[in-house]
Amino acid sequence: MSTILEMRSITKEFPGVKALSDVTLTVEQGEIHAICGENGAGKSTLMKVLSGVYPHGTYDGEIVFDGSTAEFGSISDSEREGIVIIHQELALVPYLSVAENIFLGNETRGRFGLVDWNAANHQASALLERVGLHENPTTPIGQLGVGKQQLIEIAKALSKEVRLLILDEPTAALNDTDSEHLLELLRALRAEGITCIIISHKLNEIEEIADRTTIIRDGQTIETIDMSETGSTQDRIIRGMVGRDIENRYPHRTPDIGDEVLRVEDWSVDHPTQAGRQVITDAAFSVRAGEVVGIAGLMGAGRTELAMSVFGRSWGRNIRGSVYKDGQKIQVRTVAEAIRHNIAYATEDRKQYGLNLIDDIRHNISAAGLSKLAPGGWVNSNEELKVAEEYRDSLNIKTPNVVAEVGKLSGGNQQKVVLSKWLYTDPDVLILDEPTRGIDVGAKYEIYTIINKMVAAGKAVVVISSELPELLGICDRVYTLAFGRITGELPVAEATQERLMELMTLERDQPLPTKELTS
Amino acid sequence: MNAIASLRDTLTRNMRQSGILVAFVAIVALFAALHPAFLSPTNLTNIVLQYSYILILAIGMVMIIVAGQIDLSVGSVVALTGAVSAVVVVRNGMPWWAGVLAALLVGLMVGIWQGFWVAYVGIPGFIVTLAGMLLFRGLTFLVLDNASLSPFGGTYYDIANGFLNGLLGGYGYDVFTLVIFGIAVVGFAVSQWRTRQGKIAYQQSVESMPLFVLKLVLVAAVVMWFGYQLASSRGLPVVLIILSVLIIAYTLVTQKSVFGRHVYAVGGNRHAAELSGVAVKKINFWIFVNMGVLASVAGIVYSSRMNGAQPGAGNMFELDAIAACFIGGASTTGGVGRVGGAMIGGLIMAVMSNGMQLMGVPQSMQQVVKGLVLLLAVAFDIWNKKRAAAAR
Numbered sequence: 001m002s003t004i005l006e007m008r009s010i011t012k013e014f015p016g017v018k019a020l021s022d023v024t025l026t027v028e029q030g031e032i033h034a035i036c037g038e039n040g041a042g043k044s045t046l047m048k049v050l051s052g053v054y055p056h057g058t059y060d061g062e063i064v065f066d067g068s069t070a071e072f073g074s075i076s077d078s079e080r081e082g083i084v085i086i087h088q089e090l091a092l093v094p095y096l097s098v099a100e101n102i103f104l105g106n107e108t109r110g111r112f113g114l115v116d117w118n119a120a121n122h123q124a125s126a127l128l129e130r131v132g133l134h135e136n137p138t139t140p141i142g143q144l145g146v147g148k149q150q151l152i153e154i155a156k157a158l159s160k161e162v163r164l165l166i167l168d169e170p171t172a173a174l175n176d177t178d179s180e181h182l183l184e185l186l187r188a189l190r191a192e193g194i195t196c197i198i199i200s201h202k203l204n205e206i207e208e209i210a211d212r213t214t215i216i217r218d219g220q221t222i223e224t225i226d227m228s229e230t231g232s233t234q235d236r237i238i239r240g241m242v243g244r245d246i247e248n249r250y251p252h253r254t255p256d257i258g259d260e261v262l263r264v265e266d267w268s269v270d271h272p273t274q275a276g277r278q279v280i281t282d283a284a285f286s287v288r289a290g291e292v293v294g295i296a297g298l299m300g301a302g303r304t305e306l307a308m309s310v311f312g313r314s315w316g317r318n319i320r321g322s323v324y325k326d327g328q329k330i331q332v333r334t335v336a337e338a339i340r341h342n343i344a345y346a347t348e349d350r351k352q353y354g355l356n357l358i359d360d361i362r363h364n365i366s367a368a369g370l371s372k373l374a375p376g377g378w379v380n381s382n383e384e385l386k387v388a389e390e391y392r393d394s395l396n397i398k399t400p401n402v403v404a405e406v407g408k409l410s411g412g413n414q415q416k417v418v419l420s421k422w423l424y425t426d427p428d429v430l431i432l433d434e435p436t437r438g439i440d441v442g443a444k445y446e447i448y449t450i451i452n453k454m455v456a457a458g459k460a461v462v463v464i465s466s467e468l469p470e471l472l473g474i475c476d477r478v479y480t481l482a483f484g485r486i487t488g489e490l491p492v493a494e495a496t497q498e499r500l501m502e503l504m505t506l507e508r509d510q511p512l513p514t515k516e517l518t519s
Numbered sequence: 520m521n522a523i524a525s526l527r528d529t530l531t532r533n534m535r536q537s538g539i540l541v542a543f544v545a546i547v548a549l550f551a552a553l554h555p556a557f558l559s560p561t562n563l564t565n566i567v568l569q570y571s572y573i574l575i576l577a578i579g580m581v582m583i584i585v586a587g588q589i590d591l592s593v594g595s596v597v598a599l600t601g602a603v604s605a606v607v608v609v610r611n612g613m614p615w616w617a618g619v620l621a622a623l624l625v626g627l628m629v630g631i632w633q634g635f636w637v638a639y640v641g642i643p644g645f646i647v648t649l650a651g652m653l654l655f656r657g658l659t660f661l662v663l664d665n666a667s668l669s670p671f672g673g674t675y676y677d678i679a680n681g682f683l684n685g686l687l688g689g690y691g692y693d694v695f696t697l698v699i700f701g702i703a704v705v706g707f708a709v710s711q712w713r714t715r716q717g718k719i720a721y722q723q724s725v726e727s728m729p730l731f732v733l734k735l736v737l738v739a740a741v742v743m744w745f746g747y748q749l750a751s752s753r754g755l756p757v758v759l760i761i762l763s764v765l766i767i768a769y770t771l772v773t774q775k776s777v778f779g780r781h782v783y784a785v786g787g788n789r790h791a792a793e794l795s796g797v798a799v800k801k802i803n804f805w806i807f808v809n810m811g812v813l814a815s816v817a818g819i820v821y822s823s824r825m826n827g828a829q830p831g832a833g834n835m836f837e838l839d840a841i842a843a844c845f846i847g848g849a850s851t852t853g854g855v856g857r858v859g860g861a862m863i864g865g866l867i868m869a870v871m872s873n874g875m876q877l878m879g880v881p882q883s884m885q886q887v888v889k890g891l892v893l894l895l896a897v898a899f900d901i902w903n904k905k906r907a908a909a910a911r
Contacts, residue, residue: 314794336796345794353794356787358854367784368795374777381775382721421795 003064004029004195005050005164010061012045012054019045020059021219027164032186032196034210034227036203036237038440042219043199047166051085052078066163082163086153088172088438094142099124101141102156127155131185145300147178154185165189166197171205172438175299175466176501183209201440203234215240242442250473251445253452257476258289260327261460262343262429267321269302269309269484279305279316280484287429287460292451294471294492295464296500297481303464304348306481307431311345312338325428339368344427346418348434348464350411354418357407361399362388364406364417369425391420395450412443419450430454431462436470448474468497483508538899539848539860543867550874557874560752563745568679568824570869571758572597572817574862576840577847578769579813581861582806584844585773587786587853588637588644590807592629592651593840596814597833598659600625601822605668608675609827615675622815622822629655630811638804652837660830669827677757679824684754692750699755700746703763704739711735758820765816770858782806786853842889843868846896867892 005027012020020042027033037043048054050063052072063070065081072078075085092101099121108123110116124137131151141149150170157165167186171179179202186196186209200206206213207227215222215237222240238249263286271277279302287293297303308315310323312335323332325341332338338345347353355364365388366373373384388402395416399409406417415435422430432451436444451474455461465471471478478495480488480503488503506512550557576593583590600622608618629651636647670676686695711731718725725731749755773779784792785802793799817836822828847864849856868889875885 311794312796334796334798335794336798339796347794352788353790356784356791356854358850359783359787363780363783367792367797370777370780377777378771378775379777379780382717382723385723386721 002029003027004066006062006064007046007050008062008064010046010049010059010063012042012049012059019219020049023061023216023219023221025214025221026224027195027197028212030190030193030195031211032190032198032209034206034213035197035199035216036201036206036213036241037216038241038442041216041241041440043216044168045219046216047085047168047197047199050078051075051083051166079160082161083166084157084160084162084164085166086150086157086168086170088169090146090149090153092141092149092152095140097138097140098128098135098144098152099137101152102127102137102159104156106160123159124155127158128152130158131155132181145178146173147175147181147299150174150178150182151185154189162194164195164197166199168199169201169438170198171200171202177298179205201438203237203441206237207234213237217241217243238441241440249441249445250470251449251452253455253474255290255476256456257291258458260286260288261325262287262462263324264310265322265324267306267310268319269305269316270318272315272317278484280309283321283481283484283486285462285479285486285489287462289428289458289460290455291477292455292461292463292475294475294478295462295481296468296471296478296504297464297466298504299466301481301504302484303481304433305484307345307433307462307464310338311335311343311431314345339425339427342426342428343431344368344422344425344429345431346422346433346435348437350414350418355406355414357405359406361392361397361402361404361406361409361417365391365402365420365424368421372424387424388420391416391424395420395423396446410439410443412439412446415439415443415447416450419447423454427459429460429462431464433464434466435463436465436467444470468500471495471500472497480504480506482506485512487512538903539846539863539867539896542896543863543870546867546870546874550870550877554874554877557877558748560748562873562877563748564752564756566866566869566873567756567759567762569873570865571679571762572821572824573836573839573843573869574762574865575765575813575817575820576836577843577861577865578765578858579806579810580837580840581844581847581849581856581858582769582773582779582782583644583810584841584849584851585786585853585856586782586803586806587789588803588806589841590633590644590648590810591837592633592648592655593810593814593817594833594836594838595652595655595659596626596629596811597818597821597836598828598830599629599655599662600815600818601825601828601832602659602662602668602830604675604819604822605671605828606662608671609668615671615673615678618671618675619678619819622819623812626811626813626815626818627808628811629814630808633811634804634807637807638800638802644803644807659832663828663830665830667827667829669825671823671826675823676826677823678761679758679820680826681757682754683757683760692747693754694750696750696755697743697746700743700750704742707738707742708735758824761816761820765813766858766862773858778802778805783854786855788854839868840865842893845900846893848900851897864896867896 003026007023007025010020010023023042023046025046035043049059052074055073056071070081093104102124103120107115108120121137128135128137131154133148133151135144135148141152170182174182183205190196198210210227212224212226214224217240225236265284267280267283268278269280271279283306295303305315309319310332312332313319314335323330330341332341351357362385366384370379373380373387385402391397392399392402397413397416399413406414409417436447451461463471463475472492472495475492478490478492478500479486480500482504487506490499556562580590580593603625604618604622607613607621608615633647633651636642637644683695684693687698688694715725715731773782781792781797781802784795784797785799789799821832825832843865844856844861845851846867847860849861871889871892872885875888
């Protein structure tokens with residue numbers, strides 16, 4: 001095999017911080033090369049150097065692409081050489097069609113400089129075929145799920161004659177089926193000779209697909225592992241990433257379970273805009289003090305919809321059913337009411353729904369419990385700062401100070417700010433929707449430790465997650481949700497990934513397993 | 520070293536605000552150098568009288584802009600409320616306070632009307648207030664029968680043209696004015712001191728003592744100098760009292776109250792605010808109600824200053840108010856902006872108009888210059904943000 005890319009001694013400094021220090025990366029032609037590292041380790045910076053986001057001259061070191069020294073001044077320079085990067089946040093325009101998105105910025109002009117949409121749609125169909133997607137190229141992107149959108153990003157890259165494809169966390173937002181499909185596609189592209197760099201936190205995927213893995217920690221290359229060697233296991237990668245052994249990925253906890261705190265019964269919810277479409281059907285679940293309850297479901301099963309509809313009816317229409325708190329039936333018509341009943345919901349989408357990114361850490365932490373800081377409607381800003389400092393210490397939020405902008409923090413630290421916000425409301429029940437999405441192994445462990453602390457303090461925790469090992473690692477009991485129905489309930493001792501997956505894929509018309517079977 | 524490092528830290532942290540403050544000082548210095556009468560007592564008094572209503576509008580506008588909305592109707596509301604007041608006082612001969620009350624009531628109703636459409640029907644503020652701009656202008660013509668109504672005279676006239684003067688006697692300057700300014704300076708110093716003590720009690724870092732004193736002395740010097748200028752002219756303008764009370768009250772509301780913080784939360788990320796228990800609709804409703812009332816206050820001040828109501832009053836005021844907010848550092852996408860910034864932005868516009876008028880710059884050139892200042896201010900802001908982002 002020949003070397004397609006060599007990045008030699010790359011050093012990139014920002015005022016006050018050395019983001020990359022003497023990083024070396026060698027990628028062979030036609031391989032799938034994984035890059036692992038904790039958030040803030042420098043993976044994204046390295047890819048920005050490679051793709052020309054940080055132009056030549058703003059970093060030290062040398063990039064050799066395909067035998068010649070590359071000095072990219074912008075993204076279009078690197079794309080011309082066939083280096084295409086697909087970011088974690090997809091860059092598609094929801095109102096434009098599939099074909100329009102694929103050729104956006106790269107439109108082939110016909111006569112009079114006008115775009116020939118018939119030809120474009122035709123080419124788009126061929127590209128969709130290559131990525132295994134059977135969609136009409138005139139469909140607006142917004143109507144497709146995130147899994148399909150990811151494939152369209154790849155089709156877009158293919159349209160640019162890609163030779164080196166860089167994927168930043170491509171499966172972070174995908175469910176298992178879509179992830180599997182994506183990995184399959186990457187293998188097919190490898191067979192066509194397209195080289196691929198994949199950044200991922202999902203170590204099982206890396207183990208499955210990568211030929212070699214480079215580990216970056218604190219802006220330095222730790223090692224490059226040949227994944228075919230024996231001993232190239234997830235544990236070895238984790239060791240390299242965090243610089244220590246993580247004995248157990250899930251901190252130990254001895255359950256001390258008390259009385260029931262929250263119970264939801266006969267819960268049905270309709271779609272807010274699509275008339276007559278029922279998204280949740282007769283769901284019921286409960287959680288007790290000191291207990292971690294998991295809700296497992298594939299994307300689109302209605303997990304977030306269930307949680308948000310319970311949390312002050314913030315999603316859906318025509319919501320029916322009852323909520324009991326400490327055995328008493330309660331009304332939760334608004335988010336404010338939910339907070340008054342000591343219910344908290346931490347969203348799966350920190351950036352869109354969880355944080356005011358342009359405001360500072362302090363104000364984000366106090367956002368939901370502001371009334372506690374403001375007797376008589378006037379905020380005690382000194383007390384507020386003290387509270388923020390307390391949470392910064394106790395949850396180990398890594399920041400120079402609490403008046404720093406939240407948008408500048410890493411994903412893991414943003415998640416800690418979200419948790420701080422809800423912990424400050426002193427909830428009895430915490431619903432955590434994908435609490436570890438897109439954050440690295442070290443930070444995940446910290447989040448699990450925080451969850452353990454909450455339940456140790458007698459709180460009830462509901463965790464929604466698409467990572468089954470995570471649910472099995474931290475929960476006491478797991479519900480499965482499929483097509484808006486609760487299809488099963490298992491104590492964690494009886495749950496396996498296979499059993500859960502079986503229940504999670506029960507179709508709408510299939511009968512539910514009887515209670516004897518599930519518990 | 521300590522004081523200088525601390526000063527630099529304060530300056531960089533407040534770059535946006537201090538940048539615009541530096542620009543303001545530079546513009547004042549420029550006109551002072553170009554025209555000797557610029558800093559004269561009479562002219563300083565004139566600046567206050569001439570632009571007070573824009574500043575009042577900008578107070579409400581900055582809250583609307585921070586919440587991610589815009590209000591294009593305030594110029595028409597100024598006209599409508601002034602017209603209603605004129606009908607009550609001038610045409611029907613009722614006392615001055617009846618006119619004030621009627622105007623405030625109309626402003627309140629306008630606010631409720633627009634707030635309802637924005638908050639509870641979900642129409643963007645841009646559309647609602649664009650409609651309002653036409654609607655309230657039309658109502659003004661109706662109310663006034665297409666003709667001006669004047670004069671108010673008496674107490675109503677004094678709202679924008681009156682002075683508190685001679686209450687404590689004077690020796691070529693008004694002692695009362697100086698006393699009021701003295702009280703204001705002492706009040707400012709005390710509140711700064713208490714903030715500082717509070718921070719120390721909570722073990723936060725504070726600027727070094729010499730710097731703190733220097734800051735107080737500087738502010739006191741500028742304020743007292745301004746007070747002395749007013750005192751040696753006609754005394755304390757009534758409208759300056761109204762304006763000061765509004766600025767202090769709204770600075771407190773925006774920076775310290777739960778309501779104010781919710782406005783910033785809604786503008787920064789509406790969904791996150793909603794999921795944190797903020798009643799987004801209520802916030803949107805009340806900021807428009809508030810804007811309506813403040814527009815009526817501006818309408819009262821303007822009609823009083825003009826000593827009458829004209830159908831075309833307040834034309835383009837909304838643009839001056841919006842420009843003041845953006846020059847003062849408010850963000851077009853919401854979530855960022857301060858009352859203090861908007862006031863400096865408004866003063867920059869005021870000082871420039873006034874200075875150019877003094878120098879006899881033609882109206883056409885004035886518009887060109889004002890347009891360019893708005894553009895450059897926002898360009899500076901964007902450049903500044905990019906620089907901050909690159910420093911990450």
